[in-house]
Amino acid sequence: MLQDFRAEVRQWLEANCPASMRTPTMEEEEVWGGRKEQFKNPESKVWLERMAAKGWTAPEWPKAYGGGGLKPQEALILKEEMQRLGCRPPLLSFGIWMLGPVLLQYGTEEQKKKHLPEIVQGKVRWCQGYSEPAAGSDLASLQTRAELVGDQFIINGSKVWTSYADSSDWIFCLVRTDPNAGKQQGISFMLIDMNQPGVKAEPIRLISGASPFCEVFFSDAKTSKDNLIGPLNGGWQIAKALLTHERQAISEINKKASELPLEIQAKHKLPTRNGQLADEHFRQRLAAWHMDNTAFEWTLEREMSLQKAGHSPGAASSMFKLYGTELNKRKYELMMEVSGFQSLIWEGAGDEKDRQATRDWLRSKGNSIEGGTSEIQLNVIAKRVLGLP
Amino acid sequence: MMNWDMTDEEKLLKVSAANFFREKMPINHLRRIRDTNDPLGFPREAWQDMASLGWTGILIDEDHGGLNFGFRGLGLILEAAGRQLAATPLLSTVAGASRLLQKNANLEQKETLLPAIAAGETIIALAHDEGQHHGQDISTHATLQGGKYVIQGRKSLVLDAALADQILVLARTDQGLGWFLVPHKTQGLQWEHFRLIDGRPAAHLSLQRVEVPASARIGTMKDATASYEDLRNACAVGLATEMLGAATAAFEMTLAYLKERKQFGVAIGTFQALQHRMANLYCELEVSRSVVQRALAALDEDHAKTTVFASLAKGKLNDVMHAVATESIQLHGGIGMTDEHNIGFFLKRSRINNELFGSASFHRDRYAKALEF
Numbered sequence: 001m002l003q004d005f006r007a008e009v010r011q012w013l014e015a016n017c018p019a020s021m022r023t024p025t026m027e028e029e030e031v032w033g034g035r036k037e038q039f040k041n042p043e044s045k046v047w048l049e050r051m052a053a054k055g056w057t058a059p060e061w062p063k064a065y066g067g068g069g070l071k072p073q074e075a076l077i078l079k080e081e082m083q084r085l086g087c088r089p090p091l092l093s094f095g096i097w098m099l100g101p102v103l104l105q106y107g108t109e110e111q112k113k114k115h116l117p118e119i120v121q122g123k124v125r126w127c128q129g130y131s132e133p134a135a136g137s138d139l140a141s142l143q144t145r146a147e148l149v150g151d152q153f154i155i156n157g158s159k160v161w162t163s164y165a166d167s168s169d170w171i172f173c174l175v176r177t178d179p180n181a182g183k184q185q186g187i188s189f190m191l192i193d194m195n196q197p198g199v200k201a202e203p204i205r206l207i208s209g210a211s212p213f214c215e216v217f218f219s220d221a222k223t224s225k226d227n228l229i230g231p232l233n234g235g236w237q238i239a240k241a242l243l244t245h246e247r248q249a250i251s252e253i254n255k256k257a258s259e260l261p262l263e264i265q266a267k268h269k270l271p272t273r274n275g276q277l278a279d280e281h282f283r284q285r286l287a288a289w290h291m292d293n294t295a296f297e298w299t300l301e302r303e304m305s306l307q308k309a310g311h312s313p314g315a316a317s318s319m320f321k322l323y324g325t326e327l328n329k330r331k332y333e334l335m336m337e338v339s340g341f342q343s344l345i346w347e348g349a350g351d352e353k354d355r356q357a358t359r360d361w362l363r364s365k366g367n368s369i370e371g372g373t374s375e376i377q378l379n380v381i382a383k384r385v386l387g388l389p
Numbered sequence: 390m391m392n393w394d395m396t397d398e399e400k401l402l403k404v405s406a407a408n409f410f411r412e413k414m415p416i417n418h419l420r421r422i423r424d425t426n427d428p429l430g431f432p433r434e435a436w437q438d439m440a441s442l443g444w445t446g447i448l449i450d451e452d453h454g455g456l457n458f459g460f461r462g463l464g465l466i467l468e469a470a471g472r473q474l475a476a477t478p479l480l481s482t483v484a485g486a487s488r489l490l491q492k493n494a495n496l497e498q499k500e501t502l503l504p505a506i507a508a509g510e511t512i513i514a515l516a517h518d519e520g521q522h523h524g525q526d527i528s529t530h531a532t533l534q535g536g537k538y539v540i541q542g543r544k545s546l547v548l549d550a551a552l553a554d555q556i557l558v559l560a561r562t563d564q565g566l567g568w569f570l571v572p573h574k575t576q577g578l579q580w581e582h583f584r585l586i587d588g589r590p591a592a593h594l595s596l597q598r599v600e601v602p603a604s605a606r607i608g609t610m611k612d613a614t615a616s617y618e619d620l621r622n623a624c625a626v627g628l629a630t631e632m633l634g635a636a637t638a639a640f641e642m643t644l645a646y647l648k649e650r651k652q653f654g655v656a657i658g659t660f661q662a663l664q665h666r667m668a669n670l671y672c673e674l675e676v677s678r679s680v681v682q683r684a685l686a687a688l689d690e691d692h693a694k695t696t697v698f699a700s701l702a703k704g705k706l707n708d709v710m711h712a713v714a715t716e717s718i719q720l721h722g723g724i725g726m727t728d729e730h731n732i733g734f735f736l737k738r739s740r741i742n743n744e745l746f747g748s749a750s751f752h753r754d755r756y757a758k759a760l761e762f
Contacts, residue, residue: 263762283753284750290760291704299675306393322672377668378664388647
């Protein structure tokens with residue numbers, strides 16, 4: 001059965017994946033969908049449409065909502081076959097990684113019917129409105145207000161660190177709907193169309209230069225009460241469920257397929273003696289990082305295998321977020337040392353790739369802050385896994 | 390992708406190994422060995438019990454009386470032993486010698502030795518290291534004279550020295566390295582017995598013109614460098630597996646203590662500074678489990694990257710067990726410094742295991758070499 005499926009998938013991919021979609025994705029050719037998507041490479045549009053028609057942009061979602069309706073083993077086969085052929089992901093999407101799983105769990109039939117197919121097809125691009133200027137790690141202290149007036153919520157306030165808000169169509173948001181209830185009790189989860197006069201998105205410049213992060217301002221923005229997900233004032237539970245998906249997404253995003261392995265870069269750029277890096281102290285630290293990185297990848301594999309056997313993912317995602325982002329920071333520190341003077345150049349001389357590495361190094365410092373800081377992850381592990389009071 | 394799940398047989402073995410060591414050889418067993426100055430360091434009856442469970446022959450093929458269950462199985466036993474700090478000859482005789490003999494001995498040697506190991510009749514100590522660190526050059530030499538080998542040299546830190554029936558000695562010959570099986574009672578073997586910091590006995594060995602028949606050389610005349618590498622991999626992984634068990638046990642003891650010990654009117658486990666240290670160690674233990682499992686499987690598969698995986702496992706566990714052991718003392722506070730409390734044994738064992746079969750920096754170097762950087 002599964003063998004037949006594999007053969008079928010392989011054949012379909014061979015026939016339908018355009019040639020340029022079988023090469024590693026360049027950042028400027030990434031496809032995130034939505035109304036503002038420009039498809040810099042026209043074949044990426046063809047690839048998205050073909051995959052979306054089969055529901056394979058969201059392979060495990062039910063067919064009724066446009067998904068592929070695949071069983072987990074089948075989805076794994078699809079992933080393996082795509083890797084084998086070197087296929088690019090047809091669509092990168094917060095809708096698929098974060099909102100979709102939450103809608104499937106908490107949405108009404110109408111909400112699922114309305115939003116999920118558009119996510120699968122990449123027609124609507126979503127962003128996530130969680131953090132606020134005064135609510136970072138203490139997310140539940142958020143202040144953006146939504147008041148129900150007739151059939152509509154009126155929203156006022158602002159969100160920060162909203163990735164890609166300026167190129168998104170809709171935003172899923174945590175808002176305060178009861179200012180008098182306890183912190184966690186007065187929060188609701190709702191969906192807001194960004195294409196309206198009351199919503200404004202402004203990009204934030206980081207230490208690494210331009211960034212996908214934005215601030216989002218709501219002034220008397222409106223959304224129908226049908227866009228409330230789950231119960232009124234019951235958004236905190238949904239937020240927590242979504243955060244687990246976000247953490248897993250972050251540990252995936254950090255992988256850069258196009259980078260040369262660090263040890264190869266090091267051997268190109270640093271002095272060697274008898275084929276080994278001559279700086280023994282650096283070599284030892286590189287080995288330690290390499291070992292931890294391999295250990296981490298195996299742990300992801302092992303956890304996936306446990307989850308298939310029915311282990312719940314909950315707290316494991318905190319460990320992966322913590323360990324993965326700290327490893328990423330260590331990697332870029334080593335990479336900067338490998339590049340030496342080259343890594344110091346911001347603009348002008350040198351080649352583009354080295355300048356990107358420097359920006360990536362600076363950007364990596366945010367990995368252990370976004371999506372719950374490392375310290376928050378340590379709190380979660382201590383309380384939920386270790387049962388400390 | 391390797392199979393990370395346990396088979397039903399493995400699950401059963403895991404439970405019976407945990408029960409065995411908890412009942413027969415809890416940590417206090419080690420304390421008793423130290424306090425009574427037990428010269429052997431391990432009861433021969435317990436070895437018989439392990440043999441009757443099939444454990445001494447777990448790597449040996451069925452034709453020679455073994456179970457042929459592999460390192461994945463042996464790992465479950467070693468981890469359970471490590472949890473109780475039980476120092477058994479499983480490392481030397483099973484992980485080291487039985488694998489070496491199974492892969493390298495000639496037919497006759499296999500016929501005599503493998504069934505005897507499987508039956509629990511023969512314990513074999515390993516005498517390979519020289520000098521103060523693992524991995525130093527071998528200067529002990531064996532010379533063929535009139536159909537006999539004459540071995541001359543000095544070996545460091547032989548575990549199970551007083552217990553072993555036979556000693557597997559690594560020596561340099563005209564044709565590279567060779568392994569020689571030397572009975573414990575052979576003339577010219579001089580032992581210098583001592584106790585390790587955790588109370589276990591061990592000994593240095595000097596070989597003064599020790600004569601053994603040519604048939605004592607394991608396998609053919611070919612250079613044993615490759616088989617030495619394989620033995621180092623097998624023992625490093627075996628030891629890393631024990632260390633995973635020990636580190637997990639120390640972590641659990643410490644976690645329980647943080648929930649029970651009160652200061653300032655609250656359990657000290659409520660303090661975030663302590664919680665974060667425990668959460669970090671927890672993550673390190675989780676990745677440690679992955680590297681140990683992967684390396685055990687690699688030994689069974691004779692994977693092309695076994696050396697990489699073995700050095701990763703031992704290198705990582707050296708660091709992690711030591712971090713857990715030192716943090717455990719600190720988090721126990723004053724009581725952790727007393728001899729009465731068992732947590733100190735974990736620190737001592739950690740130091741010992743860090744030196745045996747290669748320190749953390751030794752394995753980082755070996756890992757980097759294997760990956761050519």
